[in-house]
Amino acid sequence: MIASLIFLATMVVTGIPTAVLFIPWAWVTGNANPLYKGTRFMLASSCRLSGVRFQLSGLENVPAGRSCIFMSNHVSNLDPPALVSLIPGRTSAFMKRSLMNLPVLGMGFRMGEFIAVDRSGNAAEARASVSAAQLVLEKGLHITSFVEGTRSPDGRMLPFKKGPFYLAMQAGAPCIPVSIHGTEKILGKGSLKMHPGAAYVVFHPPIDPTQFVTREELMHAVRQAIASGLPEWMRN
DSSP states (O other), X not given: OHHHHHHHHHHHHHHHHHHHHHHHHHHHHXXXXXXXXXXXXXXXXXXXXXXXXXXXXXXXXXOTTSOOEEEEOOOOTTHHHHHHHHSSSOEEEEEEGGGGGSTTHXXXXXXXXXXXXXSSOOHHHHHHHHHHHHHHHHTTOEEEEETTSSOOSXXXXXXXXXXXXXXXXXXXXXXXXXXXXXXXXXXXXXXXXXXXXXXXXXXXXXXXXXXXXXXXXXXXXXXXXXXXXXXXXXXX
């Protein structure tokens, strides 16, 4: 429980000044980069001080100067802060619409151009999210997506959602498969108790969506890449 308290305390101590200083700056100037950098520092510091040790590989696979779509498996609530603190450059992400309505945090998410999604299955809403994401890519930002759509209850890979692959085929942006594991032991699903430990993150070589005829073929290639960086029992 000590690691959880350290994580939360660090988030508060670094997060309040970040919000107070940089949310108004972003609102006045339209420049959210200082807010994003402050948020990355907050997340990286919280992870490090609570005993999370990142074992990172493959960052050299991320092409410089190009907007990419990072596609990761999802095993823990620790995955989003981990990836935001590790991905080079600035990334947006798909996020539950309800989180965009939170006080202060929701404003920060909107200023950071995070993309609201619904889980209702509404086709019009899904198309609107994909269109918003394409605009974000055109501005030079990355997109990060947890392609299973939710956390795995036991660490094994779940079926992938279609939305990120519609986006990839439409935008033509390089897809960077990401394998993450170890976080499910540090912060398990349904638990608030953190355990210090190692989190393993692998950035795989980019996959060009224009080389695939169908969305399903691209999805299969991304799934194979993510699975290759996971322990055998998680590959399902």
